[in-house]
Amino acid sequence: MSVECTRHHNGKVVCKFLGRIDTTKCIDAEKVVMESIEGAEVIVFDLDGVEYVASSFLRLCGKASHKVDTNNFSIVNVVPSVKKVFKVSGLSEKLNVQ
């Protein structure tokens, strides 16, 4: 799993994730993600190329979403299998999963 966060001048931070996000990988990624989104106004998690997430990633998304106003956090390019995990966790709408 890899993650790359890019900060745009309008206060938007886009984090691109790649690969399987299992618990151990998520623990490793958490620090860099939380640092990268510090002070952002809009946060986008791009899951293009992520075909698996464990609940620790849902927790990371929840934590990250608290950093900005509702509607300013979104998750894009989510494959169906991962979408289902957000859905059965009741997080699809709250986290603007697209």
Place this chain on the structure above:
Amino acid sequence: MSVECTRHHNGKVVCKFLGRIDTTKCIDAEKVVMESIEGAEVIVFDLDGVEYVASSFLRLCGKASHKVDTNNFSIVNVVPSVKKVFKVSGLSEKLNVQ
């Protein structure tokens, strides 16, 4: 695993084996091989593309070699891992493993 036996006009039969020759595959192949070499004067087993053989195949080779004069049976294109199996079974020379 697949096997294809070709009879040449000089009484030579070449059987080309492909894939892993495990016990079940060897049982399936035995009948067609023994039929195909019936009456042959020279028999060649070509193991190009065979990377595994179980002892049932050694048995088949032994049986087939009995059908022709010594030196008229040979096994060619044998990869090192398979060569080792013939060697530790003491069959390399008797079966002309090349």
Place this chain on the structure above:
Amino acid sequence: MFQVIREKAELVHLNFFLKSIRDFIEKAGASEEKIFDVILTAEEILVNIMSYAYPENQKGEIEIHCQILEADGEKKLKCVFIDEGKFFDILQKESPDLSAPIETRSVGGLGIHLVKTLMDEVSYMRQVDKNILSVVKTI
């Protein structure tokens, strides 16, 4: 088809456990979608046992029994997770309030919720000093 695997309840062995379960259900011919649900479930259960069942620096083992049950033309996977850690009954744990607004809601408790949602059956048994958690899913 029956398989048991055992290793220490440490995060470094998570992949050994998950890979073993995946290998087993692949041999049973499960679809990628079913495999996804089973692996996610197993990961949540295993990470919990690794995190909470044993005291730090005294990690015991986890044993997983997997079995394919065939009946009425249906194939079911049954996996049993066994640890010797402290008593914990997954069924007594309430599901998180999924409808609560995310700002007021703590973001824990999702693991167990996923396990209960993704599996067809979940059952728990305490046996002397063992936690025995069984999950079943049609594959």
Place this chain on the structure above:
Amino acid sequence: MFQVIREKAELVHLNFFLKSIRDFIEKAGASEEKIFDVILTAEEILVNIMSYAYPENQKGEIEIHCQILEADGEKKLKCVFIDEGKFFDILQKESPDLSAPIETRSVGGLGIHLVKTLMDEVSYMRQVDKNILSVVKTI
């Protein structure tokens, strides 16, 4: 790392057994050469149990325990093959006369010879009504 697998002693399950063992030793990081020797050994032992241990139409089960033992920086694979078929001690079976000319030599007995040659250690134990055959190989 510890794994047990169990299935009926029937040729249709040979692949389940062999694939399970391969998956296990791959996780342990064995080289292709070592895997080859272990799989060939396992195949010879399994086919023998499937062929000779139980009466036809009354095939019992085979259980295989595999374990990675680490000592002195060496990794060893230990596999134990257990059946409840008729008594058979592999160690009492004489090796075939490999130097005999092939014309006079029966072509059986090679399976057991391969097992003994490819493994570092082979041991047999009869326990009540079980045959317990252990093999060890540095991987």
